[in-house]
Amino acid sequence: xxxxxxxxxxxxxFTLKNGLEVVVIxxxxxxxxxHMIWYRNGAADDPMGKSGIAHFLEHLMFKGTKAHPxxxxxxxxxxxxxxxxxxxxxxxxxxxxxxxxxxxxxCMEFEADRMTGLVLTDEIVAPERDVVLEERxxxxxxxxxxxxxxxxxxxxxxxxxxxxxxxxxxxxxEGLRRDDxxxxxxxxxxxxxAILVVAGDAEPDETRALAEDTYGKVKPRGAKPERIRSxxxxxxxxxxxxxxDAKVQQPNWQRHYLAxxxxxxxxxxxxxxDVLGHLIGGGQTSLLYRTLVVDEKLAVSAxxxxxxxxxxxxxxxxxxxxxxxxSLETLDKAFDRALATFLKEGVDAGALERAKTRLVADxxxxxxSQSDLARWYGSSLAIGQTLSDVxxxxxxxxxxxxxxxxxxxRRWLDHKPAVTGHLLPLEDEAA
Amino acid sequence: xxxxxxxxxxxSAVNVKTLVTPRGVTxxxxxxxxxxxxxxxxxxxxxxxxxxxxxxxxxxxxxSLLDEGAGDLDSQAFQRALDERAIxxxxxxxxxxxTGRMRTLVKNLERAxxxxxxxxxxxxxxxxxxxxxxEHANARLRHDANDPGxxxxxxxxxxxxxxxxxxxxxxxxxxxxxxIERGDLVAAAKRLLARDQLVIAIVGAIDERGAADLIDKAxxxxxxKADLKPVAxxxxxxxxxxxxxxxxxxxxxxxxGRPSLMRDDPDYIxxxxxxxxxxxxxxxxxxxxxxxxxxxxxxYTVFGNFYAYDHGAFYYGGTTTKNERARESFDVAAHExxxxxxxxxxxxELEKGKTYLIGSYPLRFDTSVKxxxxxxxxxLEGRSPEWLVERNRQIxxxxxxxxxxxxxxxxxxxxxxxxxxGKPEGF
Numbered sequence: 001x002x003x004x005x006x007x008x009x010x011x012x013x014f015t016l017k018n019g020l021e022v023v024v025i026x027x028x029x030x031x032x033x034x035h036m037i038w039y040r041n042g043a044a045d046d047p048m049g050k051s052g053i054a055h056f057l058e059h060l061m062f063k064g065t066k067a068h069p070x071x072x073x074x075x076x077x078x079x080x081x082x083x084x085x086x087x088x089x090x091x092x093x094x095x096x097x098x099x100x101x102x103x104x105x106x107c108m109e110f111e112a113d114r115m116t117g118l119v120l121t122d123e124i125v126a127p128e129r130d131v132v133l134e135e136r137x138x139x140x141x142x143x144x145x146x147x148x149x150x151x152x153x154x155x156x157x158x159x160x161x162x163x164x165x166x167x168x169x170x171x172x173x174e175g176l177r178r179d180d181x182x183x184x185x186x187x188x189x190x191x192x193x194a195i196l197v198v199a200g201d202a203e204p205d206e207t208r209a210l211a212e213d214t215y216g217k218v219k220p221r222g223a224k225p226e227r228i229r230s231x232x233x234x235x236x237x238x239x240x241x242x243x244x245d246a247k248v249q250q251p252n253w254q255r256h257y258l259a260x261x262x263x264x265x266x267x268x269x270x271x272x273x274d275v276l277g278h279l280i281g282g283g284q285t286s287l288l289y290r291t292l293v294v295d296e297k298l299a300v301s302a303x304x305x306x307x308x309x310x311x312x313x314x315x316x317x318x319x320x321x322x323x324x325x326x327s328l329e330t331l332d333k334a335f336d337r338a339l340a341t342f343l344k345e346g347v348d349a350g351a352l353e354r355a356k357t358r359l360v361a362d363x364x365x366x367x368x369s370q371s372d373l374a375r376w377y378g379s380s381l382a383i384g385q386t387l388s389d390v391x392x393x394x395x396x397x398x399x400x401x402x403x404x405x406x407x408x409x410r411r412w413l414d415h416k417p418a419v420t421g422h423l424l425p426l427e428d429e430a431a
Numbered sequence: 432x433x434x435x436x437x438x439x440x441x442x443s444a445v446n447v448k449t450l451v452t453p454r455g456v457t458x459x460x461x462x463x464x465x466x467x468x469x470x471x472x473x474x475x476x477x478x479x480x481x482x483x484x485x486x487x488x489x490x491x492x493x494x495s496l497l498d499e500g501a502g503d504l505d506s507q508a509f510q511r512a513l514d515e516r517a518i519x520x521x522x523x524x525x526x527x528x529x530t531g532r533m534r535t536l537v538k539n540l541e542r543a544x545x546x547x548x549x550x551x552x553x554x555x556x557x558x559x560x561x562x563x564x565x566e567h568a569n570a571r572l573r574h575d576a577n578d579p580g581x582x583x584x585x586x587x588x589x590x591x592x593x594x595x596x597x598x599x600x601x602x603x604x605x606x607x608x609x610x611i612e613r614g615d616l617v618a619a620a621k622r623l624l625a626r627d628q629l630v631i632a633i634v635g636a637i638d639e640r641g642a643a644d645l646i647d648k649a650x651x652x653x654x655x656k657a658d659l660k661p662v663a664x665x666x667x668x669x670x671x672x673x674x675x676x677x678x679x680x681x682x683x684x685x686x687x688g689r690p691s692l693m694r695d696d697p698d699y700i701x702x703x704x705x706x707x708x709x710x711x712x713x714x715x716x717x718x719x720x721x722x723x724x725x726x727x728x729x730x731y732t733v734f735g736n737f738y739a740y741d742h743g744a745f746y747y748g749g750t751t752t753k754n755e756r757a758r759e760s761f762d763v764a765a766h767e768x769x770x771x772x773x774x775x776x777x778x779x780e781l782e783k784g785k786t787y788l789i790g791s792y793p794l795r796f797d798t799s800v801k802x803x804x805x806x807x808x809x810x811l812e813g814r815s816p817e818w819l820v821e822r823n824r825q826i827x828x829x830x831x832x833x834x835x836x837x838x839x840x841x842x843x844x845x846x847x848x849x850x851x852x853g854k855p856e857g858f
Binding site for chain 2: 027028083134137142200221247284293294300301323350353358366368369
């Protein structure tokens with residue numbers, strides 16, 4: 001099957017003298033470019049007691065610099081009909097613009113300028129902190145399902161900062177100050193810590209020249225900032241986390257296992273987990289959907305997902321919505337039973353081929369979108385993968401055999417300690 | 432001044448051919464060979480507005496069941512057939528149309544065409560998937576039952592358009608879904624899936640002949656004429672009122688809106704420019720973004736857009752703010768809306784808004800899927816491929832005077848109908 005995987009676009013990768021890494025992904029179908037800058041720091045690098053600072057700084061990065069005061073960058077993007085935004089993950093922070101190709105250099109100038117030139121005053125910081133608190137209220141504090149998600153994550157990672165929400169805990173966000181943001185900014189926003197990704201109507205040579213002319217002028221710091229994180233200790237404890245809330249009308253069941261990331265796994269193991277995730281809960285022909293939704297009718301939805309793109313030890317997640325009248329304890333047992341059957345009976349050859357076909361096709365479908373490709377490369381490089389890791393992923397997926405899948409399932413799921421989450425309505429205690 | 436030299440139309444990247452197949456089906460085609468895939472998007476006019484009065488959700492269930500078994504293939508067999516070649520086929524019910532989407536690698540085109548033909552022409556609606564899909568829909572409704580955004584939106588639509596299909600939830604309700612039987616879906620498929628309501632766009636590594644073959648195979652055997660029930664013009668109720676819906680959460684979710692201009696109104700395009708500058712989604716320089724979010728830190732999201740449906744048009748927006756400051760947030764937004772209604776925009780705002788809308792149009796055309804979707808959208812609006820150029824020409828022609836008139840007509844005196852969900856203070 002490998003021979004059917006078309007060679008990816010000719011992607012270029014080089015490093016400027018000041019240490020800034022550059023990736024160029026040419027796609028000349030439309031005269032448009034996606035310009036992204038990735039920093040190799042995310043919420044998991046927030047200092048102790050300052051949770052949310054990576055995300056808060058991402059907001060503050062839109063507040064202007066000495067050379068381009070407040071709003072100028074966004075005004076420019078808006079005037080040229082561009083799109084812009086930013087996002088913070090556990091392991092990275094990224095900023096992007098999509099513009100007509102002739103504006104690429106201007107974007108580079110603005111973005112290089114705000115790598116070092118950010119100006120913050122208390123008058124700007126205070127209302128933006130309120131904005132972040134509203135963001136947290138909207139996505140977490142009004143949603144029992146999201147509250148369960150936070151609690152499960154905090155229980156799974158007892159020591160590693162992946163247990164802390166990316167947006168931060170509310171009480172710590174309230175205490176974030178201008179100085180916290182600037183200290184974090186000065187530590188991480190450096191050319192050595194950044195990756196520039198340009199996808200779309202651009203060629204490597206011209207992009208290198210433009211990058212040298214803009215980002216190239218940012219002074220290097222001499223070394224990459226170090227990420228210092230507590231590692232998750234081995235655990236023997238399985239845990240049940242329950243959120244009961246009067247607003248809940250539809251219960252939900254989930255289970256999270258610790259699993260290696262593509263950076264911590266043995267060779268081939270991360271790809272085997274990708275395939276395993278698809279076999280267990282990727283779509284309607286997966287094990288869980290077939291057995292627990294279609295056949296036994298215990299659940300009305302079921303899916304699984306392996307989160308491999310992470311710097312440190314990561315997660316394998318299973319999620320089910322129970323059918324009416326089915327208790328979450330029943331789903332606890334039903335999942336264990338389905339997993340045990342899978343471990344006993346092994347992988348169906350047809351199902352294995354289908355899962356691999358789907359995953360390999362995803363890599364080709366992604367080539368239809370310059371911004372998807374830019375994100376794929378950017379997020380991979382930001383956690384320390386190389387260009388060939390990205391490009392060889394479909395080949396490694398194709399090489400996964402039944403034995404590798406079963407080995408991964410036995411090592412990471414079979415009777416392994418995990419965190420189970422139950423979302424429930426509030427019981428009426430008066431009854 | 433280089434920044435004003437923008438890509439003025441997507442036409443440079445999107446060369447649309449209008450074809451009629453040997454069997455008489457019309458389609459729009461964009462040939463693009465950079466990536467070995469084919470994206471097909473299509474739509475049948477009708478949509479959830481065609482749901483029977485007491486059976487909201489028929490269109491949604493119909494769309495959800497078309498890929499759940501067809502011809503000789505039961506649900507599992509059909510899904511396996513898709514998986515074997517990583518073919519994607521899905522359907523979705525909108526207000527005025529049911530859209531469908533197929534994506535495949537070129538090497539699997541023939542199989543994809545056959546599966547699409549089966550889904551559209553020979554859906555089985557077996558008992559097992561029918562019950563399963565309906566249970567899943569029920570679970571989604573229960574999940575959303577106390578979700579502030581869902582509650583606010585649902586109440587707003589129901590109260591603004593009472594007795595009209597636009598007031599009904601496209602996903603139905605627990606009560607309406609319980610009334611729907613398999614026979615309702617069979618009847619809806621027969622009434623709605625017909626050639627005279629069909630629009631199609633194909634983008635990808637496929638030539639005219641291949642495209643015509645694909646389309647004839649999938650669609651030519653459908654009935655010639657649909658049986659659509661007439662839909663009345665939607666009239667707007669409760670303008671000037673505020674309904675507060677209590678929910679035990681720390682934040683209030685506010686949704687507001689009012690009637691506006693129909694798509695064929697001569698002032699429609701100018702009103703779109705006004706809405707963009709006022710609070711267009713994704714506009715981080717809009718008035719609402721600046722006044723509500725940046726200056727006062729009242730909300731993470733604040734937005735407002737025009738929605739021009741086939742049988743009614745309205746402005747709809749919202750924001751979310753902690754209960755203690757919810758009234759302030761609403762008042763600030765309402766003040767800005769009234770200001771644009773009465774005064775229009777400054778010359779500078781107008782120019783910036785026009786430049787943005789003109790320059791950003793090509794960004795809607797940067798993937799095959801997005802191009803196909805845009806081309807179907809343009810056809811549903813009853814326009815020709817000329818629109819790819821004409822749209823920006825019309826925006827460029829908006830003047831201060833035409834904008835002021837349009838804003839005035841679209842926003843009236845700025846009065847709104849509003850729903851607020853939470854424990855808001857001051858309402």
